[in-house]
Amino acid sequence: MALLLIGIAFFVGVMVQTGIDEIWNTLRQFKLMHFGVFVFLSLLNFMLYTLRWHIIIKKTYNHKLSFWQLFMHRMSGFAVSYITPTAQTGGEPLRAMLLHKDGVPSKTAVSSVIIDKGLEFAALFIFIGAGIAVALIEGSLSESMQIVFGVLLAVLVVLVFWFYFSSVKNIGFFSSVLRFFRLNKFRKIKTLEEKIIEVEEEMANFYKHHARAFILLVGISIVITSFLLLEHWLIARFMGVNLTFMQTFLVSTIPYIAFMIPIPGGIGILEGGHAAMFAALGISINAFVLVFIIRIRDFIFVFIGLVHASKNALQMLKKAYTDRNNG
Secondary structure, eight states, X not given: OHHXXXXXXXXXXXXXXXXXXXXXXXXXXXXXXXXXXXXXXXXXXXXHHHHHHHHHHHHHOOSOOOHHXXXXXXXXXHHHHHHSSSTTOTTHHHHHHHHHHTTOOHHHHHHHHHHHHHHHHXXXXXXXXXXXXXXXXXXXXXXXXXXXXXXXXXXXXXXXXXXXXXXXTTOOHHHHHHHHTTGGGSHHHHHHHHHHHHHHHHHHHHHHHOHHHXXXXXXXXXXXXXXXHHHHHHHHHHTTOOOOHHHHHHHXXXXXXGGXXXXXXXXXXXXXXXHHHHXXXXXXXXXXXXXXXXXXXXXXXXXHHHHHHHHHHHHHHHHHHXXXXXX
């Protein structure tokens, strides 16, 4: 709650600093056709998100699943993650539940979601890390910020390395964290650890026996994350600002550290991060409007996802009620 209030304070602060009139005038100049192109590209990117998940499920579960159904499940997961303060992971249990509802074993459903999310985070961390590395080399950050971002870069590298190393070697990323902090000494955690280990074993089997598919998934993940660059360059272009590749790379990576903070949608932090990065690069653009346009797209996806989730929730409740009465 405290972090959410801080985020809202940042959001209001950036909005006030930008100026309500300036924001409104800039938004009015952004053509509806341009927004339509942006949303269309975002839908194509979301199809790649779904394709990655579809490939994972296809390799671990023999029965065919509807691509469209997975697309909508993915949208529901995105919606819940976006509106909950869980650093973009709140919707993953929902995705697993929806997949299980379609007949996929719960262990397989959970492992497919974790593998998919692991690839998403790894690609995002690598891009953010690359952006930090470029900023450190360029010297565009202050000395204190260089230390902060240098430490953050090291943490990101260690996290990505240990996640895949522990998974491939069947050490178990999550269970190793439990053992490291000795949380498995508690009885409830011990029971949970057994289920976690089962899922981790399935993940390890995937990495070992589907190496070619994994390489393909890494490629898809890189393309997906690269859309961040395209989206920022395109919106800036539509706003009359031509960003260089390096400028686009920096403004599309470093501000997304906001999504690592447990605030719904990185509200306020994302706006402030973009404003600070554009200012540091000496780029004259309404950063609040740029992020707000991205958020409008996100809100459309959130609405679609929540409608789909609500529909499935009603179906599951109806089935549970029917089963109870028949029993």
